[in-house]
Structures are given as structure tokens and as C-alpha cells.
Amino acid sequence: MEIDTGTTELLCEVRDGVALITLNRPEARNAMSDKLTPALRSQIRERGEDPDVGAILITGAGTAFCSGGDVKGMGGRGPRGQMTFEERLSDLRWRQAALTGALVAVRKPTVAALPGAAAGAGLAIALACDIRIAARSAFVSTGYAKVGLSGDYGIAWLLTRAVGSARARELMFTAERVDAERCERIGLVNRIVADDKLRDEAFEFAKSLANGPRVALRNMKDNLDDALHIDYATALHREAERLVQASRTEDHKEAVRAFVEKRKPAFVGR
Known part of the structure; x- marks a missing residue:
């Protein structure tokens, strides 16, 4: 069953008890936007409450999972750059709680399937899921240090719990690119599959959870x-x-x- 998300930048279908949510801005490596992100927040909330859904699978169209925030809108150039400090703080806290905060709070199994890059807030979204399955060509990066930012969407908390404090500090400070094999070794992803098998294998895995007790x-x-x-x-x-x-x-x-x-x-x- 296709779900109307209100935008073509986010696709959703419910099949075999699985809500398959696809970030659909392949031309921008599925970066967050003023259309995609609100739709994603809504789908996390609605599918989390949907009695027909037993598991949620989040992936990205094309060759990326999610490259994080839109860098072009940073540095005060976007509409949020006109907000006062308190307005900006309140806005960010709400957006974080409604996205990764809501995803962590979902009481159903959640799976992230990474066809390619997961960076910045995109990595935080993947980390907020219970299980991460990566294509062999996928990679991740915290990214924040490269744009002079300290991190948001709970990435430090999520990353520390995934790989431990020392490794999380290394990945945050360096913003290095971490390939799929190393991700699996250090616990960032649960398993790696062939690029052309990712969607099918991730869906079958999510389906097995959706059909569980x-x-x-x-x-x-x-x-x-x-x-x-x-x-x-x-x-x-x-x-x-x-x-x-x-x-x-x-x-x-x-x-x-x-x-x-x-x-x-x-x-x-x-």
C-alpha cells in the first residue's frame, strides 16, 4: 500500500507488515530539506503508531542514504539564519525531538539500509535505528568538523553507544570517511551485503521482524x-x-x- 507523504522527496509503502520509507532526493544525495524532513518526521510518528506496521525500514534512493543537512543553507544563509539565538535553539530542539528522538522512541524494530553515504545528521538517523545494514560500497562520516559544527540530532549520544567513547571521539573529531568493512568491525553497522542485494535483503530482514512476536x-x-x-x-x-x-x-x-x-x-x- 502506497502512503501519501505529501511530497515526492519522501516515499513510503506498507507491505508485509513493513513500512518502507525511502528518502528520495538522489540528485542531492538525499540531503535533508524543508520538504523531505517534515515528511520524514510525520512518517516516523504515523508508522510508529500504525497497527498494520510491525517494523520500519528506512533507506535512500540512488547511491546515498542521507548526506545530512543542506550545507548551502548553513552559515546564516538560510531562513533560520534570521532567527534570534533563542528562537534557533527552540526550533532545533523541537526538530531533533521530532526526528531522531521520535525514531529512538518507536517501540517497533527499526532498520536502516545504507546504499551509500550516511553523513552528519544522516548518520544520526541511521544510528537512531535498531539495526543497520550496509551495501559494500557504503560509507559513513560524522562530517560536522568539516563544516565547523559540533553535532546535532543526538549523534554524540548515539555514536558513543554504538562504538564506545574513544572511537566516537575519534570519528567526531576527524570526520573521516569510514568504509563499510570498518563500520562492521567497530560496530557501526550490523552486516554488509552486496550493493545489488541491499534493498531485497534489508526488506526480508525487516519482514522477519515485522512477522515476529x-x-x-x-x-x-x-x-x-x-x-x-x-x-x-x-x-x-x-x-x-x-x-x-x-x-x-x-x-x-x-x-x-x-x-x-x-x-x-x-x-x-x-
Whole structure:
């Protein structure tokens, strides 16, 4: 089912329980824009709440994932350059919360498929997803140091949790280009696939998650998020509550039946 995003710069379809969201400015390496970015914020929110969607897959058209912000609009040349400091600060905080903040908050599995460059805020969007799958020719860069900026969209927080503090500092300070193989070695991406297989393999992966036990997967995300900032005793307490909740679902009962009957479970998402 095709979804009307309000602009051709962002495409969305829901198929087999997967919301496939495609950044569609290939001529600009899918850089964020005043049309693409609001549409992306809306789709993250709407597909995150859509009961027909079990997983979200974000990718880019052409040979890039997302090259980040539009550099031509930086340095006070864009409309935001006319804002006061407080207006600009409030605007950026809202935009961050509504994009990567909302993506991190989605309680469904999220996957980023990188056909090529993911840089700056584009890398932050990829890092805000649970899983990253890269084409062999893909690469990433924090990018901010090259344009004299310190980072936004939560990139320092997200990058530190992906690769650790020392590596995150290196990547932020140098803004170096990191190829797919190194990304996999240091934990920036989960797996690499052939360029011409990326879309199909990423979709099949997202589909397998969408067709999984949705309550259990949501609870897993809660447990994994908690693990970053709570003590072990509290983690045990919360895990127990969520497991008991999952044990009462139809999906758990179906999984037990399927195990006994030696067949693949047919989950229904509740």
C-alpha cells in the first residue's frame, strides 16, 4: 500500500507488515530539506503508531542514504539564519525531538539500509535505528568538523553507544570517511551485503521482524534501552514484569504450540 507523504522527496509503502520509507532526493544525495524532513518526521510518528506496521525500514534512493543537512543553507544563509539565538535553539530542539528522538522512541524494530553515504545528521538517523545494514560500497562520516559544527540530532549520544567513547571521539573529531568493512568491525553497522542485494535483503530482514512476536519485541526494546542507564537489580525487576506480560500473549501460546508440533509459528501480533 502506497502512503501519501505529501511530497515526492519522501516515499513510503506498507507491505508485509513493513513500512518502507525511502528518502528520495538522489540528485542531492538525499540531503535533508524543508520538504523531505517534515515528511520524514510525520512518517516516523504515523508508522510508529500504525497497527498494520510491525517494523520500519528506512533507506535512500540512488547511491546515498542521507548526506545530512543542506550545507548551502548553513552559515546564516538560510531562513533560520534570521532567527534570534533563542528562537534557533527552540526550533532545533523541537526538530531533533521530532526526528531522531521520535525514531529512538518507536517501540517497533527499526532498520536502516545504507546504499551509500550516511553523513552528519544522516548518520544520526541511521544510528537512531535498531539495526543497520550496509551495501559494500557504503560509507559513513560524522562530517560536522568539516563544516565547523559540533553535532546535532543526538549523534554524540548515539555514536558513543554504538562504538564506545574513544572511537566516537575519534570519528567526531576527524570526520573521516569510514568504509563499510570498518563500520562492521567497530560496530557501526550490523552486516554488509552486496550493493545489488541491499534493498531485497534489508526488506526480508525487516519482514522477519515485522512477522515476529510484536509484544515480546517491544518489551525487548524496553529491556535493552533500560540496560543503558539502570542498575542490575532494577533491570531484573522490569524484565520479570515484561516477561510475564509477554507470557500472556497469543503469540507466546502459538510459539509453544508450534514448538510442540515442530512447525514455524504464525504470530498475530498480540
